[in-house]
Amino acid sequence: MNTGNSKWVTSNQNGPHEKLPELVQRHLASPSQKPFSEHTLTAFEQAQAWLHGWQGPLILDSCCGVGESTANLAALYPDARVIGVDKSALRTGKHEANYANSNANYLVLRADLKDFWRLAHQAGWQLQKHYLLYPNPWPKSMHVKRRWHGSAAFADLLKLGGHLTLRSNWQLYVEEFALALAIAGIDTEVKPYASSEAITPFERKYWASGQQSWQLEAQLR
Numbered sequence: 001m002n003t004g005n006s007k008w009v010t011s012n013q014n015g016p017h018e019k020l021p022e023l024v025q026r027h028l029a030s031p032s033q034k035p036f037s038e039h040t041l042t043a044f045e046q047a048q049a050w051l052h053g054w055q056g057p058l059i060l061d062s063c064c065g066v067g068e069s070t071a072n073l074a075a076l077y078p079d080a081r082v083i084g085v086d087k088s089a090l091r092t093g094k095h096e097a098n099y100a101n102s103n104a105n106y107l108v109l110r111a112d113l114k115d116f117w118r119l120a121h122q123a124g125w126q127l128q129k130h131y132l133l134y135p136n137p138w139p140k141s142m143h144v145k146r147r148w149h150g151s152a153a154f155a156d157l158l159k160l161g162g163h164l165t166l167r168s169n170w171q172l173y174v175e176e177f178a179l180a181l182a183i184a185g186i187d188t189e190v191k192p193y194a195s196s197e198a199i200t201p202f203e204r205k206y207w208a209s210g211q212q213s214w215q216l217e218a219q220l221r
């Protein structure tokens with residue numbers, strides 16, 4: 001039975017996952033101790049070298065895909081350093097091929113955010129803004145732990161602070177994320193999102209097919 005609440009994302013869930021509160025509480029109480037992957041350690045070192053002790057505003061564009069949003073955010077916030085991270089070498093590689101990285105205020109890296117967020121927290125990063133644009137929804141109920149708010153990495157994301165902007169074409173993903181933040185004591189605002197211009201390829205694709213975006217905003221402490 002498909003009871004997804006979006007006509008496009010198909011899910012066997014029709015409301016927040018029943019296990020979510022327990023998962024979030026567990027992850028908040030006992031952060032991940034997993035060893036870091038070698039390639040993410042190297043990418044994080046690259047980020048630190050590029051930042052070179054930067055003390056100004058720092059923006060993270062997590063799950064940046066080909067980095068189109070990273071380039072857009074860098075142009076929008078010229079006084080900040082913007083770092084886009086995606087685990088797909090294919091996608092981050094496309095950034096190099098398609099964008100003239102003439103703007104010195106951003107960097108696109110291939111890394112696994114499950115490790116990158118924890119490394120960034122351990123290194124003392126505090127973000128001004130954090131974008132999470134169209135993360136993989138993992139709509140099957142059995143995959144709830146793969147959604148960011150159901151994963152151990154959620155606790156690390158919170159510790160990085162900043163103004164969080166999450167967008168998805170699956171309303172329930174955004175609502176579950178808001179529920180997870182509420183469990184952590186953080187207020188959120190969830191609204192439909194529209195704009196005259198899409199800032200990521202997935203956003204463009206969803207809008208071209210008539211799908212609605214949902215946006216969550218929250219100030220992480």
Ligand SMILES: C[S@@+](CC[C@H](N)C(=O)[O-])C[C@H]1O[C@@H](n2cnc3c(N)ncnc32)[C@H](O)[C@@H]1O
Binds near residue numbers: 113202
């Ligand atoms: C649906 S795509 C959206 C890409 C881009 N934000 C956009 O809107 O065009 C989701 C992205 O999340 C990335 N991703 C998923 N899990 C990740 C992880 N653990 N670390 C880094 N990136 C991840 C995928 O590689 C993919 O590029």
